[in-house]
Amino acid sequence: MTKRIISAIVALLIFIPIIIKGGPIFNIAVYIIGLLGLREFINAKSKKKPLPFFITVISYIFLTLIILVDVSSSSTMYSLDYRVLAALFLALLLPAVLYHDHKKYSIADAFYMMGGILFLGISMALLIMIRNIDLNIFVFLFTITITTDIFAYISGNLIGKHKLLTEISPKKTWEGLIIGTIMGVFVSSMFYHTCIDPNFSKVLLLLICTFLSLLGQFGDLAFSAIKRYFGIKDFSNIMPGHGGILDRLDSIIFVLLGFTFFINIL
Numbered sequence: 040m041t042k043r044i045i046s047a048i049v050a051l052l053i054f055i056p057i058i059i060k061g062g063p064i065f066n067i068a069v070y071i072i073g074l075l076g077l078r079e080f081i082n083a084k085s086k087k088k089p090l091p092f093f094i095t096v097i098s099y100i101f102l103t104l105i106i107l108v109d110v111s112s113s114s115t116m117y118s119l120d121y122r123v124l125a126a127l128f129l130a131l132l133l134p135a136v137l138y139h140d141h142k143k144y145s146i147a148d149a150f151y152m153m154g155g156i157l158f159l160g161i162s163m164a165l166l167i168m169i170r171n172i173d174l175n176i177f178v179f180l181f182t183i184t185i186t187t188d189i190f191a192y193i194s195g196n197l198i199g200k201h202k203l204l205t206e207i208s209p210k211k212t213w214e215g216l217i218i219g220t221i222m223g224v225f226v227s228s229m230f231y232h233t234c235i236d237p238n239f240s241k242v243l244l245l246l247i248c249t250f251l252s253l254l255g256q257f258g259d260l261a262f263s264a265i266k267r268y269f270g271i272k273d274f275s276n277i278m279p280g281h282g283g284i285l286d287r288l289d290s291i292i293f294v295l296l297g298f299t300f301f302i303n304i305l
Contacts, residue, residue, distance in 0.1 A: 045279075046278045046279050046281050047281070050278060050287075054068070058170070058174070058177070059174070061170055061171070061174065065167070065170055066107075066167050069106070069163050069166050069167050070103070070106050070107060070163070072163065072284055072288070073102055073106050073159055073160065073163035074099060074102065074103075075275075075277065075283075075284045076159050076163075076283075076284045076285050076288065077098060077099065077102050077155065077156065077159055078275075079274035079275050079283045079284055079285050080155045080159065080274075080285065081095055081098065081152075081155075082274070082275070083265065083266070083269045083271055083274060084148075084151060084152075084269070086269045086270060086271060087269060087270075088142075088148070090144065090148060090152070091134070091138075091143060091144050093134075094131065094134065094144060094148075094152065097130050097131065098131075098152055098155075098156055101123070101126070101127045101130070101156050101160070102156050102159060102160050104123050104160075105119065105123065105156065105157070105160030105161065105163075105164060106160050106163045106164050106167070108120060108123065108164070109164070109168075119161075127153060127156065127157075128153065131149040131152055131153055132146070132149050132153075134149070135148065135149045158292075159292075161296075162288075162292045162295055162296065165295045165296070165298075165299065166291075166295060169295070169298070173235075175234050175235050176235065176305065178230070178234075179227060179230055179231050179234075179235065179305075180251070180291065180294050180295065180298060181291060182223075182226055182227045182230050183223050183224075183227040183248060183251050183252050183255060183294055184223075184252075184255045184290040184291045184294050186219075186222055186223045186226040186227060187219040187220060187222065187223030187252045187255055187256060187290070188219065188255075188259075188290060189219075189222075190215075190218050190219045190221075190222035190223065191211075191215040191216060191218065191219025191220075191256065192215065192219075194214055194215050194218035194219065195210065195211065195212045195214060195215025195219075198214050199212030199213075199214045199215050200212065200214065201213040201214065203215075203216060203260075204260060206267070207260055207263050207264050207267055208259070208260055208263040211259075211260065211263075216253075216256055219252070219256065220249065220252045220253055220256070223248070223252040223255075224245060224248040224249050224252050227248050227251075227252070228241075228244050228245055228248045231244060231248075231305070232244065235305075236305075239305070243304075244305075247301050247304075247305065250297065251294050251297050251298065254293050254294060254296075254297040255290035255291065255293055255294045255297075256290065257293065258289050258290050258291075258292060258293025258294070259289045259290050261289070261293070262274075262285055262286070262289035263289075273286050274286050
């Protein structure tokens with residue numbers, strides 16, 4: 040627990056000033072996080088079958104293009120050049136045909152990497168876009184995930200008795216999910232009402248916060264399912280006590296994606 044707390048404090052001391060500052064330094068930080076996340080994604084895959092080196096290089100190149108394609112935009116519309124998508128599909132699918140050996144690189148590997156690159160790239164691009172739009176909205180979304188995670192963890196350990204999905208995450212409980220959601224919704228809706236828009240519909244705000252809080256927790260479960268599939272405990276050990284980049288960003292990635300449905304409402 041001590042290691043977990045110290046790692047969290049160090050991470051906060053590093054990233055809070057970067058988040059407040061915003062601009063190029065924030066964009067670079069998110070880009071680096073995206074690269075580290077893709078590295079973890081590839082390393083997880085390598086537990087069952089390593090990818091050819093040139094496929095790894097191609098993956099990093101396309102992640103860069105997707106994250107940085109519209110890095111200075113403060114618009115609520117995210118755009119991705121069709122040529123980038125077409126090149127991504129061709130660059131990853133054609134080698135699967137040319138290799139003639141599915142044990143080295145297959146169509147399934149190609150689609151795994153395409154999905155991972157788009158998933159991480161679009162999520163990181165959204166992170167940059169939302170920070171460009173409004174720092175308070177950015178903090179609001181993190182408030183949902185952080186508060187939900189903290190209270191789900193504490194309540195699950197203290198009073199959790201009914202397991203949620205033992206085959207995916209043995210420690211998750213229904214008690215943790217319910218209490219984490221209640222506290223996540225309460226704290227985040229209070230923040231939004233106080234710091235962003237006190238005139239916004241309270242009922243709609245509570246519904247949106249509930250949806251995002253639950254979505255974040257199921258995002259955590261989705262990443263846990265990936266880890267179980269590849270037989271790993273954590274994606275890496277970059278944050279002692281917390282695991283890797285993807286272990287920490289699992290909830291916020293899903294919240295970011297869910298937020299796109301409400302980006303023109305909130």
